[in-house]
Amino acid sequence: MWSFTGSKEDKVWIWPAVNRDTRQTAGSAFGDRSGETCLPLWKSLPPDYRKHAVIFTDYWEACKNVLPSKRLRQVGKESGETADTERFNNALRQRCPCVVRKTLSFSKNRDMHEKRIKMFIRYYNKSLLH
Numbered sequence: 001m002w003s004f005t006g007s008k009e010d011k012v013w014i015w016p017a018v019n020r021d022t023r024q025t026a027g028s029a030f031g032d033r034s035g036e037t038c039l040p041l042w043k044s045l046p047p048d049y050r051k052h053a054v055i056f057t058d059y060w061e062a063c064k065n066v067l068p069s070k071r072l073r074q075v076g077k078e079s080g081e082t083a084d085t086e087r088f089n090n091a092l093r094q095r096c097p098c099v100v101r102k103t104l105s106f107s108k109n110r111d112m113h114e115k116r117i118k119m120f121i122r123y124y125n126k127s128l129l130h
Contacts, residue, residue, distance in 0.1 A: 001013070001014045001016075001089045001092070001093075001099070002014065003098060003099040003107075003113070004107070005107045005108070005109065005110040005113045006107075006108055006109075006110070010110075011032075012030055012031070012110065012113065012114075013030070013031060013032055013033050013037065014028065014030060014092075014099070014117060015028060015029040015030070015031075015037060015038070015041045016028045016085060016088055016089070016092075016121070017041060017044070017045055017049075017055075018084045018085045018088050019049075019084075020056075020084050022128060023084055023087070023088070023128055024124075024125040024128050025088060025121045025124065025125055026044075026045055026046065026049055027041055027042075027044030027045040027046075027049075028041065028044060028117075028118070028121060029041035029044060030110075030113075030114050030117075033060065033062060034062050035062040035065050035066045037062070038062045038063055038065075038066040038067065039066050042066060042067060050071075053071060054071060054073055055067055055071050055072050055073065056073050056074075056075055056081040056082055057072065057073075057074055057075075057082070058074065058075070058076070058077070058082065059074045059076070060074075088124070091124065092117070092120060092124075095120060096116065096117065096120050098113060098116060098117075099117070
């Protein structure tokens with residue numbers, strides 16, 4: 001999922017890692033759609049996830065180059081395997097005006113943009129516990 005900071009020319013991709021059992025966000029990264037952003041996503045996951053989790057993602061080349069092949073399953077949206085991530089993306093778009101595609105309330109500062117989204121992730125994860 002992407003959003004803007006500063007201007008429409010400055011796209012920021014939001015990479016969430018969603019646990020399919022709990023629907024909580026286990027890790028995240030911000031940047032472009034390159035391996036340079038995929039690596040911080042991988043490192044943001046708890047060690048147990050990196051050892052045992054199976055990661056379902058789209059056919060993006062950066063994922064194939066960075067994530068371990070024995071953990072990676074690249075699938076299309078039609079498979080339904082990425083539905084929990086899509087659901088999280090929709091919740092984020094509904095509740096955070098700075099990530100709506102056609103909005104006047106985009107973030108001017110990238111650090112504040114990331115902090116706002118991380119705050120939402122903490123709130124969202126906590127709401128799923130109840």
